[in-house]
Amino acid sequence: xxxxxxGAAAKPRGQKRSGASRAPAAAASAPGADRARRPAxxxxxxxxxxxxxxxxxxxxxxxxxxxxAGAGEPPPEPPLPPPPPAAPSAxxxxxxxxxxxxxxxxxxxxxxxxxxxxxxxDTYEYQGLVKHTxxxxxxxxxxEVWASADLHIFDCNCSICKKKQNRxxxxxxxxxxxxxxxxxxxxxxxxxxxxxxxxxxxCGVQSFYSPRSNPGGFGIAPHCLDEGTVRxxxxxxxxxxxxxxxxxxxxxxxxxxxx
Numbered sequence: 001x002x003x004x005x006x007g008a009a010a011k012p013r014g015q016k017r018s019g020a021s022r023a024p025a026a027a028a029s030a031p032g033a034d035r036a037r038r039p040a041x042x043x044x045x046x047x048x049x050x051x052x053x054x055x056x057x058x059x060x061x062x063x064x065x066x067x068x069a070g071a072g073e074p075p076p077e078p079p080l081p082p083p084p085p086a087a088p089s090a091x092x093x094x095x096x097x098x099x100x101x102x103x104x105x106x107x108x109x110x111x112x113x114x115x116x117x118x119x120x121x122d123t124y125e126y127q128g129l130v131k132h133t134x135x136x137x138x139x140x141x142x143x144e145v146w147a148s149a150d151l152h153i154f155d156c157n158c159s160i161c162k163k164k165q166n167r168x169x170x171x172x173x174x175x176x177x178x179x180x181x182x183x184x185x186x187x188x189x190x191x192x193x194x195x196x197x198x199x200x201x202x203c204g205v206q207s208f209y210s211p212r213s214n215p216g217g218f219g220i221a222p223h224c225l226d227e228g229t230v231r232x233x234x235x236x237x238x239x240x241x242x243x244x245x246x247x248x249x250x251x252x253x254x255x256x257x258x259x
Contacts, residue, residue, distance in 0.1 A: 131145070143207065153236065169220055
């Protein structure tokens with residue numbers, strides 16, 4: 001009796017064990033499990049569709065960090081312009097039969113090519129005129145001007161010229177050259193603002209200015225010139241207090257700044 005019971009009890013136990021061992025195999029063969037095991041890229045037949053499509057060239061894509069780093073870089077600098085051509089020397093110029101005379105002149109005067117050219121220009125560019133030099137009191141402003149050795153001075157009695165004793169002679173702008181001190185010059189204007197009263201910011205001296213009568217030229221203070229180039233001075237009074245009437249009556253002052 002004991003053996004029969006033990007055998008009957010062993011049979012159901014063996015069936016349970018065999019059923020449990022078949023369950024995983026059935027689950028593995030189920031379609032849902034097969035889909036779960038496939039990679040995400042192969043789901044829905046994607047691998048077959050990708051295989052049918054022609055292969056396209058993929059461009060390398062930079063990461064967002066690389067793009068941000070490249071955006072901050074400055075653009076490439078433009079190429080520098082070519083340097084200006086050098087001035088021809090005396091040996092490069094076609095002086096013809098005058099070459100020997102020119103070289104002898106340079107040696108005799110002990111001048112460079114530029115120095116010899118400057119000497120000739122200073123002598124013959126403004127014939128009948130002399131080169132005056134001058135400036136303010138402190139020396140911050142310096143200029144040179146080509147004018148006659150015999151100066152014609154205007155003594156104006158307008159409101160500002162009377163207060164600052166603005167006696168001056170007038171020259172065209174082409175005959176005036178500021179040698180230094182542009183950064184030390186300041187300008188005062190009033191009324192019509194046509195006259196540009198320029199003076200040194202350091203010492204306050206007005207050595208030249210642009211007059212209302214000749215806005216295209218310069219009025220030079222003769223008392224601010226260096227000594228040695230003025231031969232004579234003629235002073236003419238100008239009634240600047242009645243400026244419009246004086247300008248109509250004067251015959252030559254309007255043309256003082258013309259070449």
